Amino acid sequence: MKNISVLGSTGSIGVQTLDVVRKNKDKFNIVGLSANSNADLLYEQIVEFRPQKAAIFDDACVNKLRERLNNINLKTEITSGMEGLIEVATIDDAHMVLVAVVGMVGLQPTVKAIEKSKDIALANKETLVAGGRVVMEALKNSRSKLIPVDSEHSAIFQCLQLSSNPKDVEKIILTASGGPFRGKKTEDLVDISPEKALKHPNWSMGRKISIDSATLMNKGLEVIEAHWLFDRNFDKIDVVVHPQSIIHSMVEYIDGSIIAQLGAADMRNPILYALSYPERLPGVSHKLNLVEAGKLTFEEPDYETFKCLKLSYDAGKIGGTMPVVLNAANEAAVDLFSKGKIKFLDIQDIVEQSMLKHNTNEKPSIEEIIEIDKNTKSFIYKNYLK
Ligand SMILES: NC(=O)C1=CN([C@@H]2O[C@H](COP(=O)(O)OP(=O)(O)OC[C@H]3O[C@@H](n4cnc5c(N)ncnc54)[C@H](OP(=O)(O)O)[C@@H]3O)[C@@H](O)[C@H]2O)C=CC1
Ligand SMILES: CC(=O)[C@@H](O)[C@H](O)COP(=O)(O)O
Ligand SMILES: [Mn+2]
Numbered sequence: 001m002k003n004i005s006v007l008g009s010t011g012s013i014g015v016q017t018l019d020v021v022r023k024n025k026d027k028f029n030i031v032g033l034s035a036n037s038n039a040d041l042l043y044e045q046i047v048e049f050r051p052q053k054a055a056i057f058d059d060a061c062v063n064k065l066r067e068r069l070n071n072i073n074l075k076t077e078i079t080s081g082m083e084g085l086i087e088v089a090t091i092d093d094a095h096m097v098l099v100a101v102v103g104m105v106g107l108q109p110t111v112k113a114i115e116k117s118k119d120i121a122l123a124n125k126e127t128l129v130a131g132g133r134v135v136m137e138a139l140k141n142s143r144s145k146l147i148p149v150d151s152e153h154s155a156i157f158q159c160l161q162l163s164s165n166p167k168d169v170e171k172i173i174l175t176a177s178g179g180p181f182r183g184k185k186t187e188d189l190v191d192i193s194p195e196k197a198l199k200h201p202n203w204s205m206g207r208k209i210s211i212d213s214a215t216l217m218n219k220g221l222e223v224i225e226a227h228w229l230f231d232r233n234f235d236k237i238d239v240v241v242h243p244q245s246i247i248h249s250m251v252e253y254i255d256g257s258i259i260a261q262l263g264a265a266d267m268r269n270p271i272l273y274a275l276s277y278p279e280r281l282p283g284v285s286h287k288l289n290l291v292e293a294g295k296l297t298f299e300e301p302d303y304e305t306f307k308c309l310k311l312s313y314d315a316g317k318i319g320g321t322m323p324v325v326l327n328a329a330n331e332a333a334v335d336l337f338s339k340g341k342i343k344f345l346d347i348q349d350i351v352e353q354s355m356l357k358h359n360t361n362e363k364p365s366i367e368e369i370i371e372i373d374k375n376t377k378s379f380i381y382k383n384y385l386k
Helices: 012-022 039-049 057-071 081-089 106-117 127-138 151-160 206-213 217-230 268-278 309-318 322-337 346-359 366-384
Strands: 003-006 030-035 054-055 076-082 096-099 121-122 146-148 169-176 235-243 247-253 259-262
Touching: 003 012, 003 081, 012 030, 012 039, 012 096, 012 106, 012 121, 012 268, 012 309, 012 366, 030 081, 039 054, 039 057, 039 366, 054 057, 054 081, 057 076, 057 235, 096 106, 096 206, 096 268, 106 121, 106 127, 106 217, 106 366, 121 127, 121 235, 121 268, 121 309, 127 217, 127 366, 146 151, 146 217, 146 268, 151 217, 151 247, 151 268, 169 217, 206 217, 206 346, 217 235, 217 309, 217 366, 235 322, 309 322, 309 366, 322 366, 346 366
Parallel strands: 003 030, 003 096, 030 054, 054 076, 096 121, 121 146, 169 235
Antiparallel strands: 169 247, 247 259
């Protein structure tokens, strides 16, 4: 039995993870859950999965949640804030922590879980974008395994199982759907509403990642995520637009062979693989029908219209704290766009301006990363929330 803590259990990935666990009760057991402020869903999850501990980030929700659980005699310990998140990430009995919070808030609990030698199933890409070096260093001194959940990185991880020699790999090819605005030009994107940006063509996901897919920032963050996970230079990580999202990514070997991973666009597949790795278990979602899928097509990304992808390569190549700024500026800008405070095209401009102002520190500590993240966001909120 594998004991699992889920950080971000009330979100899109969290809910799908619990579905995978529900369908494999003889293999997986939930020991920890966490949410930001969705106390009602967290309560239901606690009642169903009976974890040892649960954390709700928002302090204001703690007392009511404790009271509701007391009324039905449930002994789950309730904690809050960053301390609570870290407690859930480091429960003694947990073998694996599935990190599915959204944003940089995942960095500290991930590092603490690695220090306690927990295996990590990582959906939260912002953690690696901002703190890749810190996470990799923590892994070197730990018995933890880091297993990607992000669909593209799960695909690459699976393609890489076919060779034990990293020198056999020529390059990584990340596929991108192109998002809801594929084929559009800058002038078409002036008056885009959050509702339109949230309509991903192939995946049902949380708000922030859906908007990131629409700006192509999601792919940019994934390029940096791939750099850390698979130890590849940026010139050996390509992006190709594949609008059908059937090939989840590919690895090109030095002899020219390209190995791809295909499957239905359902995150329960990579979640199941991360939870069961190195074993494979029967799937819990519908299977891909290749004949129904029909055509698989490929295009170059439009780097000029969707500047975030190019900015991410730039930030990744500069390294140090530049990806921290890229990520923080994007988190703040996406939030402002979501709330109707800025326009769609402002997102890429805010990210670009934030990067232009920043003097890179090459090897930041975790404390410095957190400080730069905070300062970058407060500067943007101060300017746009007047
Ligand atoms: N959704 C998807 O298909 C995919 C997602 N990912 C990545 O996985 C991560 C999660 O995405 P997704 O599930 O879509 O996001 P959601 O917005 O659906 O869920 C986010 C989860 O994190 C919690 N949360 C948000 N802010 C905080 C905070 N400050 N402190 C603690 N918990 C917090 C939320 O709690 P509450 O519900 O209370 O707000 C919720 O449980 C992201 O990094 C995303 O890029 C990667 C690949 C695919
Ligand atoms: C499901 C998943 O992993 C997302 O990252 C998804 O791939 C987004 O799609 P695009 O960013 O390619 O539009
Ligand atoms: Mn992805």
